[in-house]
Amino acid sequence: MKIENTSGKCIVVRGNEIDTDRIIPARFMKVVSFKGLREAAFYDERYDADGGLKTHPFNDEQYNGASILLVNKNFGCGSSREHAPQALMRWGIKAIIGESFAEIFVGNCTSMGIPTAAVSADDIEALMRKAEEQPDVVMSLDISSEEIRFGDIILHAGMNPAIRKAMLSGSWDSTEILLEADSLIRWLDNELPY
Amino acid sequence: MGMNLFNKVWDLHRVKTLDSGLDQLFIGLHLIHEVTSPQAFSMIEERGLSVKYPDRTFATVDHIVPTLDQSRPFQDPLAEKMIQALEDNTKRHGISLFDTENENQGIVHIIGPELGLTQPGMTIACGDSHTSTHGAFGSIALGVGTSQIRDILATQTIAISRPKVRLIEVSGTLAEGVTAKDIILKIICDLGVNGGIGYAYEYCGPVIEALSMEERMTICNMSIEGGARVGYINPDETTFEYLKDRPYVPQAEAFDEALKNWKSIASDSDAEYDDVYRLDVSGLSPMVTWGINPGQGxxxxENLPLLKNLDAEAAEVASKAYSHMGFSEGTAVLGQPIDAAFIGSCTNGRISDLRAAAAVVKGRKVAHTVRAIVVPGSKHVAVQAEKEGLDKIFTEAGFQWRNAGCSMCLAMNPDKLKGRELCASSSNRNFIGRQGSPTGRTMLMSPQMAAAAAVSGKIVDVRNMK
Incomplete structure (x- = not known):
């Protein structure tokens, strides 16, 4: 499936170095399927020990139905758990825009067809402020032109060129494409000294 | 100009460059465990695919196994279900599994090197970010997510961007009581938890060359905590000596042949790098973290940093850290009372770590306010420690001596902090909630520092305990 653009309301999760343990605590990974992970997203930041609601964007009704997540620096650092982006995707997230992302997290998002785009600190602040003030405004992220349109804000979004191409060509769903090199893979398997 | 190890090994394993520009990289050794693999097996089966090279994948159980009673079925039905899924998947696809009844079972990053599965010049992947550990042998070892595990099972390859390479040269004289853990914590503090994004780290220099293989593994293990997905050290005589006669290492003439290959992939003396960072460790003290990421150490x-001296980003995270930890800027960490101590994990759960901790513990008692556990990284580590009587030293001091597993490093098993407990931990992550309690608190340090804290009931300088 080609992913050329995505649009939707935004949800703002502020903070640098938000690790995947915070996105999904380890105890929710005792599953053999990703299907039920929606409720696990940011669980310990959304609920206190007695199950009472804490103040968190994912609990904030103004963000109901949002599909573009806005974040700060090094989002998704730490554990390689794909359960983290899987939980976000099942909550409704289709794209993530931030200052920077951890590498394994980006790899996981890419293989799930979730584009990640980077913007400057000033730009993310402008986007976040607007999304917080006007949560009903719809953002569009055009992958081929790498352009973000958000009301009166128009910005360039930085994407890894290879990941951008993988989205546009549909090759983010990588297994079939990798299998095309079958004869080369067999050759290399024989050729390696181990 | 010559080439560095990373680029040599990458080129040897690059199948081709895909139309997207990503490289298709052959993974020579694939390690799996019970937590991140079941969905990958479901994915290949849903697509009607099979495991392409079952002999290139090895499985073990570590994340969710209980460390007290490992008899089956496990008391936690969810854990039992995951173990069964791994047993079914590996059996169905002809993959070797080291389960809790197998003498080779243990934390995946401990058993790979210990069995000699991990060798120089390999590409190694595992659905776990601490796969960087295996780079200590001069391999490219990287953590992947579940969809990439799917790709490795089905094709033995992944689609990946080629990173740049940063040389980290460590020189100087390491003081008594200062360890590999302290070196890597210092590197992460200096370069930042996101400093390594887009880079592989090559650790070199006289201090690194003088380290044992187990110490090198501690360094490479935490590369990911500095944002670098890959960290490695060139193979040398220390590496070859460690590998000789390990079960999965070629023997006799085949060993000599392998040795030639291993030597050939080391970085050339005139190799090029994209960046260089130099660290002099003379004067380095034992490190402890005070915050909610491993770069806050x-x-x-020293005293805790003043917020006004930090840049805006660091101050934001530090402020959140102080609030979570209950610490105040400008104060000392020395003397901070602790509630728990954990010695183990893929970072510091090897025999040399247990020996170092036991040397501190011997003849002392765990403070009555502290519950302390020692969790060997593998069954082989446990057997060796018991042979040396280390288990007795620990239990006589009041530590609990457990069975092999990840235990309280990530608390996907019964080993967890309770409430706001503060833990002196030899593990790798101090993230909020990491050790199983959403309000629990973790201070990372070397195993000897964690042992010293356990017997003192508070954070102390292990160098003053001689």
Missing amino acids: IGID
């Missing part, structure tokens, strides 16, 4: 004799 200080020397044991």
Whole structure:
């Protein structure tokens, strides 16, 4: 499936170095399927020990139905758990825009067809402020032109060129494409000294 | 100009460059465990695919196994279900599994090297970010997510961007009581938890060359905590000596042949790098973390940083850290009372770590306010420790001596902090909630520092305990 653009309301999760343990605590990974992970997203930041609601964007009704997540620096650092982006995707997230992302997290998002785009600190602040003030405004992220349109804000979004191409060509769903090199893979398997 | 190890090994394993520009990289050794693999097996089966090279994948159980009673079925039905899924998947696809009844079972990053599965010049992947550990042998070892595990099972390859390479040269004289853990914590503090994004780290220099293989593994293990997905050290005589006669290492003439290959992939003396960072460790003190990521650390004799001295980003995270930890800027960490101590994990759960901790513990008692556990990284580590009587030293001091597993490093098993407990931990992550309690608190340090804290009931400088 080609992913050329995505649009939707935004949800703002502020903070640098938000690790995947915070996105999904380890105890929710005792599953053999990703299907039920929606409720696990940011669980310990959304609920206190007695199950009472804490103040968190994912609990904030103004963000109901949002599909573009806005974040700060090094989002998704730490554990390689794909359960983290899987939980976000099942909550409704289709794209993530931030200052920077951890590498394994980006790899996981890419293989799930979730584009990640980077913007400057000033730009993310402008986007976040607007999304917080006007949560009903719809953002569009055009992958081929790498352009973000958000009301009166128009910005360039930085994407890894290879990941951008993988989205546009549909090759983010990588297994079939990798299998095309079958004869080369067999050759290399024989050729390696181990 | 010559080439560095990373680029040599990458080129040897690059199948081709895909139309997207990503490289298709052959993974020579694939390690799996019970937590991140079941969905990958479901994915290949849903697509009607099979495991392409079952002999290139090895499985073990570590994340969710209980460390007290490992008899089956496990008391936790969810854990039992996951173990069964791994047993079914590996059986169905002809993959070797080291389960809790197998003498080779243990934390995946401990058993790979210990069995000699991990060798120089390999590409190694595992659905776990601490796969960087295996780079200590001069391999490219990287953590992947579940969809990439799917790709490795089905094709033995992944689609990946080629990173740049940063040389980290460590020189100087390491003081008594200062360890590999302290070196890597210092590197992460200096370069930042996101400093390594887009880079592989090559650790070199006289201090690194003088380290044992187990110490090198501690360094490479935490590369990911500095944002670098890959960290490695060139193979040398220390590496070859470690590998000789390990079960999965070629023997006799085949060993000599392998040795030639291993030597050939080391970085050339005139190799090029994209960046260089130099660290002199003379004067380095034992490090402890005070915050909510591994880059928030200080020397044991320093005071906590003042927010006004930090840049805006660091101050934001530090402020959140102080609020979570209940610490105040400008104060000392020395003397901070602790509630728990954990010695183990893929970072510091090897025999040399247990020996170092036991040397501190011997003849002392765990403070009555502290519950302390020692969890060997593998069954082989446990057997060796018991042979040396280390288990007795620990239990006589009041530590609990457990069975092999990840235990309280990530608390996907019964080993967890309770409430706001503060833990002196030899593990790798101090993230909020990491050790199983959403309000629990973790201070990372070397195993000897964690042992010293356990017997003192508070954070102390292990160098003053001689």
